[in-house]
Amino acid sequence: MDLVMFFLEPARFVKRLTDMAIPLSQKLRLQCTFTGAPKMFFTWYKDGKQLYASYRYNTRIIDNTCVLECLHESNNETPGKYSCEVSNSFGTDICHANITTVTEPARFEQKLKDKKVAMSKKLKLECTFTGAPKIFVTWYKDGKQIYASYRYNTQIVGNTCILECLHECTKDTPGIYSCEVSNSYGIDICQAEVTTVSGPARFVKKLTNQSVLWGQKLRLECSFTGIEKLFVTWYKDDKQVYASYRCNTKVIGNTCILEYLRECDEDTPGKYSCEVTNEDGSDICHALVTLATGWLTNLVS
Missing domain, CATH: 2.60.40.10 (Immunoglobulins)
Structure with a gap:
């Protein structure tokens, strides 16, 4: 009798979508869990319009879990009402989630630290940040902006700001180095005091x-x-x-x-x-x- 009831079980959700507020710097991921007799069909919607797997979205089933993944960071088109529908020969169920985005000001997660560097070495400073795009990064030494040049290389690798001196330290190397990150929602700055020491013990x-x-x-x-x-x-x-x-x-x-x-x-x-x-x-x-x-x-x- 139990076996017969299993094969007649209508599709239904046992864990539904929930409303979510997501930072603009993150990628949206939704999931819900279902049960029901095979054969199951799944459909995703946004604001009542069907979503298809594409360069923007990935849809998949992992065991009994429906997953919708946005392949790009959230933007002003991300908010809306997302729905997932499951169906089989014995019934249909649908669940919804209201997705909103939150503005995330630029801020440092790992700040610069004071550093001692040998005269025989090249200075390298790193700090990591988070925040909604678009992020702008600016470096300073003793209050004056540093530009990429024959002396310095500035780059961003992932969420890490890097300042590299291209030559060994000199008497001009010591000072207060600052890194500033900013976006449309805020600004943050961190600094470190760099001193030089005679290298060998x-x-x-x-x-x-x-x-x-x-x-x-x-x-x-x-x-x-x-x-x-x-x-x-x-x-x-x-x-x-x-x-x-x-x-x-x-x-x-x-x-x-x-x-x-x-x-x-x-x-x-x-x-x-x-x-x-x-x-x-x-x-x-x-x-x-x-x-x-x-x-x-x-x-x-």
């Missing part, structure tokens, strides 16, 4: 030789400069030193620190080295650490 205060007493705890320090991202490695007698129960390694600001967590003993003396590296270069400095004999003299006395 190098030490500005190197390790110095030390003579430590028995019972003291060894502490070594050196300071560096260079563009991020920097990596610091310590060595003793050319073998890498790792943070452990014996020693601690850390970086505070631009200072590398090696601290022994236990008092000095016969294993402490040796050649200690600190190496800093980044993508532009590396530097290394050394110190000889010896044990002083002052405690022995005092003991004999």
Whole structure:
């Protein structure tokens, strides 16, 4: 009996179209779900006129779901009353949705960020935006408009604004860079401070030789400069030193620190080295650490 009822089931919607407000920058997509005995027929309408698959629309069936996709971004012709009709030999059902468009002002989704760049590198800035077309993009440096030229390349890839300097950084590179996006509904601007740094990692205060007493705890320090991202490695007698129960390694600001967590003993003396590296270069400095004999003299006395 159930099988007979299935084959006699009229076409009907179990999930209908719903009214929707869509930004002008998006593509409209409508879907509704149906049930009913085969053979099913489907028809889409807009404002009472039948829609056909074309360069503007794509219609398809995915399992029990009717889908209408607009192949272009919404515009002033998109709003209207959309309808989907399903039918079989035992009945017909139809559902509707009122579609409106909303104005979407231009705005940034990912803004520019302050940046440090090596003198040996080329500056590249990126930010992403959203908003209803037509979007206009303008770049500035220190308040003055930047144009595509032998110095700069400006482009838009998808929703990403890109500014590329075509030459390595110079003393003229630092400054406040701004990007402005605008459309008929609004405007947004973001900015970043760009500074230049000497590129390769190098030490500005190197390790110095030390003579430590028995019972003291060894502490070594050196300071560096260079563009991020920097990596610091310590060595003793050319073998890498790792943070452990014996020693601690850390970086505070631009200072590398090696601290022994236990008092000095016969294993402490040796050649200690600190190496800093980044993508532009590396530097290394050394110190000889010896044990002083002052405690022995005092003991004999």
